Amino acid sequence: MKPRAVPRRILPLAAALCLAAGGVSVFTIASDGAIAGAITVERPDLSQTDRQRVAAVTRPTTDFTRPEKFEAMSGGAGTSIASVNADSFSQFSANISFAEEETFKLGNALFRKLWVSSPSSTQASDGLGPLYNARACQTCHLKDGRGHPPEGASDTTSMFLRLARAPQTEAERQALAAHMVPNFPDPVYGAQLQDSAVPGLPAEGHMRIEYTEETVVLAGGERVSLRRPRYFVTDLGYGPLDATTTLSPRVTQAMSGLGLIEAIHPDDILGLADPDDADGDGISGKAAQVLDPQAGAMMLGRFGWKAQSASVRQQSAEAFSGDIGISTPDVPRSHGDCTAAQTACLSLPDGVQPRFGNSEAPAPVLDLVTFYSENLAVPARRKASFRETLAGKKQFYETGCITCHTPKFVTRRDAANKAHAFQLIWPYSDFLLHDMGEGLADGQPVGEASGREWRTPPLWGIGLTKTVSGHTFFLHDGRARNLTEAILWHGGEAEKARAGFAGLSKDDRQALITFLESL
Structure with a gap:
């Protein structure tokens, strides 16, 4: 079960978290404000104090009058603050050793x-x-x-x-x-x-x-x-x-940011999964389990368009x-x-x-x-505090985009590379498989992904695509020629969010695009 993002408006507590003996409890909030259900997300790498800190810092915001603390540092301490240019994706993580x-x-x-x-x-x-x-x-x-x-x-x-x-x-x-x-x-x-x-x-x-x-x-x-x-x-x-x-x-x-994605504790991703749509919100994110040949064991798939690599x-x-x-x-x-x-x-x-x-x-x-590949830095946000960016962030949350594009995680304390450990990161993805509708279907199953399912791609750095790659083609096959087209191709589980975007005023739609361009 996942924290619920309520379309068109955000409840005072979009996702309430509290401490449990074994980990962080994630509660779903019903439309009347009542707690509808809870699961315990195990994080054995965290102390009780750590769990409390992580619960607080990863709670979805309801304040869109100012940026969140550390929001501009998308990749935590490893974020690149180098000048924005064609090499913006090619910098090494700022916190690796000499x-x-x-x-x-x-x-x-x-x-x-x-x-x-x-x-x-x-x-x-x-x-x-x-x-x-x-x-x-x-x-x-x-x-x-x-x-x-x-x-x-x-x-x-x-x-x-x-x-x-x-x-x-x-x-x-x-x-x-x-x-x-x-x-x-x-x-x-x-x-x-x-x-x-x-x-x-x-x-x-x-x-x-x-x-x-x-x-x-x-x-x-x-x-x-x-x-x-x-x-x-x-x-x-x-x-x-x-x-x-x-x-x-x-x-x-x-x-x-690939190394940071690998450093997200699997329990945090699994805690967002709701394969049977138990909360009835129409979103049924599914975790991909894949056989990792090096480990010789089943692991959580989190890389590739269909989460086929662990x-x-x-x-x-x-x-x-x-x-x-x-x-x-x-x-x-x-x-x-x-x-x-x-x-x-x-x-x-x-x-x-x-x-x-x-x-x-x-x-x-x-x-x-x-x-x-693990240590290519995530570039810092641009214009995160600008009024139009914050207005677009509010629309991004309220149309339900964060139901799949989970804004932030805190990576595991016991990450293999110290530079990736215990970092607050902002990938805007749940790394789960979602049915994106017939319009985006390729008809090709990959592991546990059906021919209509795709992994939620992280959005960090998406606003620098033109600067780095010289184009603005998006989605798995580049059919979308800009971010607006990419959103309008969303279907299936994302249909409500797509409809919410299409129903906004022109100014609000542009504000949402401005927010995406700041990532």
């Missing part, structure tokens, strides 16, 4: 490293592909920012198609139920469409998008055009796709394999996403150098890239 700065910079160099095909004289850099989408992490995550769909002459480097089909046998259904796999790849093309290949090998194909325009009329008569995409694959290099294979477009996500390291290793075709100790597939049907791909040499280990990117490489 020695860790060196580790961060080494990881940055490897993140930018261009891999080459095998065999090569640069043996520490070969192993690319043989089928791949990018030659470097930075190619997809340019400036550590948000990807985009192809526009005009632009390529699709920061956007790709995930391929998957439903289970077809009892053994496959059992494997899915046991979380051994998130879904099943196309039998020929694998889990991801690779639009590039090493010399002498055909690429798998290319993504093509067709858009149709739809008009939405908002309160006051303002008209907004939304573009609805359809996805196709052209130039297939290895025959047809399986008839049951689904196409799921994904743009790359911004990298800021850790930054897991996400990094999968990206090395799926995007670049580089094996790591965690995902030791030296031929990347090549399938058994792609015999020419499997016959090509790989880049494994036994003296470095049994993978193309040995453990030190994965360790450094993971550290870099």
Whole structure:
């Protein structure tokens, strides 16, 4: 059960918290002000005093006349206060040690490293592909920012198609139920469409998008055009796709604050889940449980568009394999996403150098890239105290946006990196899966996420997308050309919040957008 955000107005106590013997109790407030129910959120990392402090500081505000204390420091003590420019997402956390700065910079160099095909004289850099989408992490995550769909002459480097089909046998259904796999790849093309290949090998194909325009009329008569995409694959290099294979477009996500997200105690996220909508508010956030290969245990998924990864390291290793075709100790597939049907791909040499280990990117490489990814700082808020920003914040709360976009958390005291420990952070996400309606459905289940469910993306840094990435394309496939369009695509569990936004006056809608642009 989750704290309730009441649309159109906020009750005097939107979420009342008190101490319990085992943790922090979160109470739901009914429309008449009565306590409707309670659960205990376990935080074994906290003392009783800590629990009281956390309960107080994470309580949703009801005062929109001034900013909250520390609100401008979105990433806690690690927040970057560097000048706003195209490198705003590429700063290291302000509170890491001097020695860790060196580790961060080494990881940055490897993140930018261009891999080459095998065999090569640069043996520490070969192993690319043989089928791949990018030659470097930075190619997809340019400036550590948000990807985009192809526009005009632009390529699709920061956007790709995930391929998957439903289970077809009892053994496959059992494997899915046991979380051994998130879904099943196309039998020929694998889990991801690779639009590039090493010399002498055909690429798998290319993504093509067709858009149709739809008009939405908002309160006051303002008209907004939304573009609805359809996805196709052209130039297939290895025959047809399986008839049951689904196409799921994904743009790359911004990298800021990943280590802080990992440091949120799972009990705080699980405490927000309400999979059966027990409180009847129409929001049924669901936690994704995934098998973490390094831990060999079930863990809370919190990364990726469908919360399919439990850790930054897991996400990094999968990206090395799926995007670049580089094996790591965690995902030791030296031929990347090549399938058994792609015999020419499997016959090509790989880049494994036994003296470095049994993978193309040995453990030190994965360790450094993971550290870099975990310690990219969240930029500080801009204009958090401005009147229009505060007015927009009030609308954001009162239309019910915070029901899924949970404003703040305090990270765990026992975080693996001291810099991430016990920080008040403002990601604006509950990191749960939500049904976003048929309009945003991709029809592709991933683990516990259905074809209509997506993880709530964090909003910190969203206002700097244009500055860093040079565009304002949003949502999982970049269909939204601005924040207004992104909100209007919300459906399913977010339909009430969307309707609330559409029903605001033009000035109030603009104030809400101004608030988002300040994040």
